[in-house]
Amino acid sequence: MSKEYFNKILEGDRGALKRALYKASTGYSDEDLKKPIIAIANTYTNANPGHASFNKISEDVKKGIIDAGGTVMEFGTIAPCDGIAEGNVRMRYILPSRDIIASSVECMTRAHSFDGLVLLGSCDKIVPGLLMAAARLNISSIFCNAGPMYPAHYDGKDWDGNIITEAIGWKQRGLIDEAEFKKIENLAEPCVGSCAMLGTANTMCSVAEALGMSLPGCATIPAIDKERDTIAYETGKAIVSLVKKGIKSRDIITKESIENAIRLIMGIGGSTNAIMHLQAIHYDAGLGVLPLQEFDRLSKATPQVASIYPASEYDMVDYHLAGGVPAVLKSLYPLLHTEVMTVTGKTLGENLASFSESKEEKVIRPLSSPFHEHGGIGVLSGNLSPLGSIVKPAAIPDHLKDVTLKAQVFESEDESIEEILAGNVEANTALVLRYEGPKGGPGMPEMYRPMKALEGMGLSSSCALITDGRFSGSNRGLFVGHISPEAYEGGLIALVENGDLIHIDINGSKIELLVSDEVIEERRKRWKRVEKTIYPGYLETYKRVTDSAAVGASVR
Template identity: 45%
Template sequence: MARRSDVMLRGPERAPHRSLFKADGYTDIELNRPIIAIANSYNTIVPGHVHMQQLVEAVKYGIYMAGGTPIEFNVIGVDDGIAMGHLGMHYSLPSRELIADSVETMVNAHPVDGLVILPACDKIVPGMMMAAARVNIPTIMISGGPMLAGRFNGTDIDLAQVFEGVGKYLSGQITEEELKKIEDIGCPSCGSCSGMYSANSINCISEVLGLSLPGNGTIPAPMAARVRLAKIAGMKIVELVNRGIKPRDIMTKEAFYNAIIADMAMGCSTNTVLHLLAIAQEAKVNLTLDDFDRFTDKVPDLCAFSPVGPYHLQDLDEAGGMMALLNRLEPLRLLNHDCITVSGKTIYESYKATRVYRDEVIRPLDKPYYPRGGLTILKGNLAPDGAVLKQSGVDTSMNKFVGRARVFDSEEEALKAIFGKQINKGDVVVIRYEGPAGGPGMKEMLQPTSAIAGMGLDKDVALITDGRFSGATRGLSVGHIAPEAARGGLIGLIEEGDKIEFDVENKKMNLLVDDKTIQERKKNFKPKPPKIREGWLARYAKMVGPASKGAVLEY
């Protein structure tokens, strides 16, 4: 059977190519096997990636056991938590595009037969999945896995509590010594931060999409079970190559629907909307915000993971993992059974015989934590193209809310006001010019939302932005507002003291200013230019599309 790698390794004219591989130490026997690339995102900055070398070695063992030859290259990775609140966060979302482009470059410049992607944290996971869909060669994903939760005063904590601890310290609720203790305990191991944040959300969803094996999203990073899973993934990729199964065979529209259903049932990060739209575009699947909206009212939120509840990914793993969650959702008759997966089974074959072992972690359908899906899409004059809210993280007292606008043209200005105790009950913090183009880079607003929550204002203050949020955000925090301010969106016309109305149950958000006044404001409105106008982010600002379409680069 002809292989993709034949074009670089077969025939007398490819003697120079083979000679270069032999300089790497490969033998003729190895070069005659299927060539499997491993995209390794190892670095010693990001906690989710510091242990990747062990997993890569396990993947290599699996590939060799199955008769393939592994070759390895590295991929960059930004730590969103470390990049938070300063210049670095401008680079986080754009790094997703760089990652996708670099993987595409490596596997097409060196035409391999198959691909194993090893991501862990926020933008690295969707970036690699985008690349897999784009190059469309047999691919399997094995992530670094979730971090363990920390323990403070007998309670599980994680990075969200460290961020919220800053607000508690500034408001006098805890001492500096207590904040230091929380800091030391909050992130106790390698792995992607232990709540249902962006990375863990997408890692879990990858199982439902079919691109990774059961357990990929939930087995804790330090566990030997993850090393074993990596070996199995290495064996499975050789099988996928031999069978010719590619990502676009797996990631169909029906598979994306399954992913959205699981997303709603888990109460995932709002970033899943952004990333699933982007991955679908690379997979040539027409996915829109309306597809998310159609499942919001059909799927209850059965889980309460941090930051909106007490549980973490290790709890989900103990409860039976993602396949047990899908089994619990089966009576809704919404899941598509026939979607194939990298395991060699259909998704239904993967979950039909599973069970839930902890009902408090994955509740029964008739006892949900929230009667609707974890995420919802809001529209109205402020977001005609849509905005995203984690509704399961909103106190019910805020489902209908009218507040006065406190307007800031950057996250930094908003933080200064929040930390300066200038935000009061009944306020709506408006942070604009932080969208994909205006930021540029669509920064996460975890520091402002965490400070508001830490100060005990999350039941009295709303926040809206054309930027986005970390999965660690809770409260009435609406992001991804489209169109963004830099592209002429109405959010750019809000003035201090304007009234803003929210109706979560009816999925509405409106600026309560009459049309005549809005038209007058438009006459004098000139959007501000991007904050960064040099380097690669200047190019990004010119080329990036709207959040409502995944904030992908447009050509």
């Protein structure tokens, strides 16, 4: 048999059984199977608002693939919602799910030898999981998100889902009754889409676009806008073009494009979680370990040119109307590697030639007049975190950027919340939450609730929260996360005691435990690792094989 089939595993007599199986599954014809086989990794679920529209989006992608001369095959994978999982035990599964998503897409794609891959995802750990899969597979790949939801509107203001947290406080203080609380609950999340703030989900969708893995403008188109249907269709056409041109994911995901993505994160003041996700993508692209120091270097060399909720009153729709990712990249243009390839088949520079800088300077400013001289994420080092830790300088009040605070130690998130709400935390305290890292948690849950509890008790302007866990993209205040090495691995955070002094210098990039070496060595002799009771199953596996938060907290 001469070469009739684009996909080599379907060629000849040895491909006959495979062809027969495809014909039996959904009635593919010989003509269908001769075309490029494009898989859609569809993370649709009606259990997650950020993913509830992917069945519709998938249909638009399919039309684009078919019209461009491809054949569509589709499979699914998991897509848990961070907001629904929020809470200590449930949240432990969220970061580990990223690696399950990456591995499931890898397994299905390798087993079937698809020619091209469309990755449909929107939310916090799903987007990086899909991009990690693309980086591993090195086949023609493209990403498309569902888009952010519109904000809620209440009392003359736009809100994201965090209005619920505020409303709980209003209700407890007697400012609203049960009926008003229920009204707020029912309007807080007004439609499908990723949450209406620049949290991890929308940061990572912006990262995908900055990497060149999604079409220009894709990240910020609101979920229910007609434009979302159009870009899904164009995504389907684009993947067939990528396959025919032989442009693969590692032609796009390079050291240079990852540096562009880091600058984008710094330029928009994106979520701190994006750091570990880019580290994992970098590793899976065969580029080795991406050290935290590289993020620190680029943060200090990249002004923050965009200010989006929770850093300002302007939400994701405002970000989109101001020009979205292309407008930010246009502002950062002199700092970027513009020669890198993208899923359009053109370079980043060629793509940006058709865009102008934003005219909405309340949201996106030119490089010459940024919101902040340095990027939105910083890296601290010192004896308490020799491998590095993460802060968000723009979220920290100026009076807390160089402080020495007294430690109050907690072995878990739940313990800290109980003490905060009971009024047992004083001003000028450094709350140390440990055994919440990748291994100690396990799963490195977000310390969202303790920070919100500090806000609710009026302590966020006088206290710090230091942890080997993570933080939510919606947190504000002096928080230091990703402390590495973590407590479970014997990091110095495991030896901190109540009353110790901790010095935090944001501008100097330092975090130090002010205790003598002799005292530390004495404590280390007495140290016993805390082992938490967890559900049997995947968390046990993740705990055994995950690496440090300093290099991405991924399964390697």
